[in-house]
Amino acid sequence: MRTSPFHKKFAAHNAVFSERFQTEIVSRVSDPKTEYETVRCAAGITDFSFMQRFRFPEEKGLDFLDSLCAGNVAKLRYGRVLHTFLADENGMIVADCYIANNDEEFILLCESIADDDVVKQLLLSRGAAEAGMVDLSQSHALLGIDGFKAWAVAKELFGADVLGLPYLSIERYEFSGAGVSLFRSGKTSEFGYLLLLEADKSDLVFDACLASAQKNNGGLCGIDIHADLRLEGRFFNVFAEGASVRDPLSLGLQWMIDFNKEQFIGRDAIFARREHGLEKKIIGISAGPDASGFTKGAKIVNGSDDVATIVATCFSYTLNKFIGLALFSIDFAYAGLSFRCGDANGPVVSTISMPPIMPKSLTVKLDDM
Amino acid sequence: MQKEIGQRREIIQTFKSELIRRLNLPYTPDDLHEDVALLGAGLGLDSLDALEIVLCIENSFGIKIPDENIAVLRSINTIVDFVISQQTANKEQQ
Numbered sequence: 215m216r217t218s219p220f221h222k223k224f225a226a227h228n229a230v231f232s233e234r235f236q237t238e239i240v241s242r243v244s245d246p247k248t249e250y251e252t253v254r255c256a257a258g259i260t261d262f263s264f265m266q267r268f269r270f271p272e273e274k275g276l277d278f279l280d281s282l283c284a285g286n287v288a289k290l291r292y293g294r295v296l297h298t299f300l301a302d303e304n305g306m307i308v309a310d311c312y313i314a315n316n317d318e319e320f321i322l323l324c325e326s327i328a329d330d331d332v333v334k335q336l337l338l339s340r341g342a343a344e345a346g347m348v349d350l351s352q353s354h355a356l357l358g359i360d361g362f363k364a365w366a367v368a369k370e371l372f373g374a375d376v377l378g379l380p381y382l383s384i385e386r387y388e389f390s391g392a393g394v395s396l397f398r399s400g401k402t403s404e405f406g407y408l409l410l411l412e413a414d415k416s417d418l419v420f421d422a423c424l425a426s427a428q429k430n431n432g433g434l435c436g437i438d439i440h441a442d443l444r445l446e447g448r449f450f451n452v453f454a455e456g457a458s459v460r461d462p463l464s465l466g467l468q469w470m471i472d473f474n475k476e477q478f479i480g481r482d483a484i485f486a487r488r489e490h491g492l493e494k495k496i497i498g499i500s501a502g503p504d505a506s507g508f509t510k511g512a513k514i515v516n517g518s519d520d521v522a523t524i525v526a527t528c529f530s531y532t533l534n535k536f537i538g539l540a541l542f543s544i545d546f547a548y549a550g551l552s553f554r555c556g557d558a559n560g561p562v563v564s565t566i567s568m569p570p571i572m573p574k575s576l577t578v579k580l581d582d583m
Numbered sequence: 584m585q586k587e588i589g590q591r592r593e594i595i596q597t598f599k600s601e602l603i604r605r606l607n608l609p610y611t612p613d614d615l616h617e618d619v620a621l622l623g624a625g626l627g628l629d630s631l632d633a634l635e636i637v638l639c640i641e642n643s644f645g646i647k648i649p650d651e652n653i654a655v656l657r658s659i660n661t662i663v664d665f666v667i668s669q670q671t672a673n674k675e676q677q
Contacts, residue, residue: 381623451653466616548591549660567660568618
């Protein structure tokens with residue numbers, strides 16, 4: 215199992231660890247509601263070192279990555295980050311990816327539903343070695359700062375310049391001798407940053423991030439709460455709906471695909487399904503706080519007919535009810551309808567427009583600060 | 584239920600077609616999931632595109648978006664919700 219460079223740091227705060235695809239993850243540090251409020255109201259520091267990360271020299275990496283992922287890497291400008299995915303030959307999702315054009319290099323960050331070895335072999339089988347790929351998964355750490363006050367933490371570490379970074383951009387900074395590639399990203403719908411840096415220099419940065427987060431009423435978070443935060447913000451979660459559905463078209467990820475590209479893994483299968491037309495797709499659902507059986511895998515029925523299967527759920531502390539995603543037959547895949555969960559006598563489930571909450575971060579402009 | 588679906592489907596199709604035409608998006612209407620984020624994440628549209636979206640709603644449905652109501656513009660579904668609520672309110676006033 216690949217362990218986290220931050221293991222000791224999080225263990226010192228009584229974090230609970232678990233394993234996912236042979237990689238250690240920090241599941242949680244405190245109770246879900248505390249971690250939820252840490253991100254929604256302050257700043258949460260999260261270990262994202264479970265993600266696979268690779269570096270490619272610019273001249274070879276561009277063509278390689280463009281032939282690999284569904285998005286258009288060739289159009290990716292310097293300093294910007296592309297959110298796309300890596301599929302298998304059947305056009306099914308393998309990894310949710312960020313690709314950054316970072317001056318003379320490209321950086322690929324993957325959240326994958328496959329072991330490190332499987333992902334690496336997939337890349338190598340496509341010519342990653344010839345493209346100069348360097349695997350940073352062991353040598354580098356990845357730390358997340360997410361929350362309404364995440365910008366204050368990033369600003370304290372790297373200066374006011376970070377406030378001008380647009381969403382999905384990358385910039386290099388230095389902190390106490392450590393070179394940091396800062397991704398302005400995030401999937402919580404609050405402000406978010408990912409810090410990629412050498413593992414052996416990561417302790418100082420971790421300490422500074424945590425101290426600054428605590429000054430802003432924040433603290434440490436685990437990955438588990440990010441599943442809920444993503445669902446509330448309707449950000450794609452490869453470990454939840456992604457792993458259940460896997461078809462990027464049913465998942466509504468067409469925006470990650472450049473349909474004019476002539477080559478990427480799984481292209482032909484995806485194009486064939488697109489031509490055929492969707493039979494199912496995921497949409498948002500909600501149920502009252504007392505709804506029983508509102509769990510992943512549960513059926514949603516219209517009278518005696520099954521119309522959907524729940525693929526992701528969480529309890530929304532903001533809305534005080536359950537929300538989720540369900541894979542609906544295309545004829546019923548519309549917001550504003552009511553069904554039952556489990557059977558005709560089950561709790562009412564409503565289809566809803568996503569995202570269902572208005573995050574605090576959308577109410578301020580960092581440029582004005 | 585079929586009436587609700589029909590009403591929503593019609594608004595969605597009208598809005599998607601107009602959005603694609605105005606912004607010259609490289610997608611078909613079926614490619615645009617109704618929950619995809621329009622600004623920032625997702626389609627990654629910018630503030631100029633947001634103005635086009637507002638005009639798109641005004642021209643397609645005769646409904647104005649209040650300047651302060653940025654929540655409406657987060658996804659196609661949130662826009663469709665707003666259009667339906669305004670159409671319902673207008674009918675009730677008549």
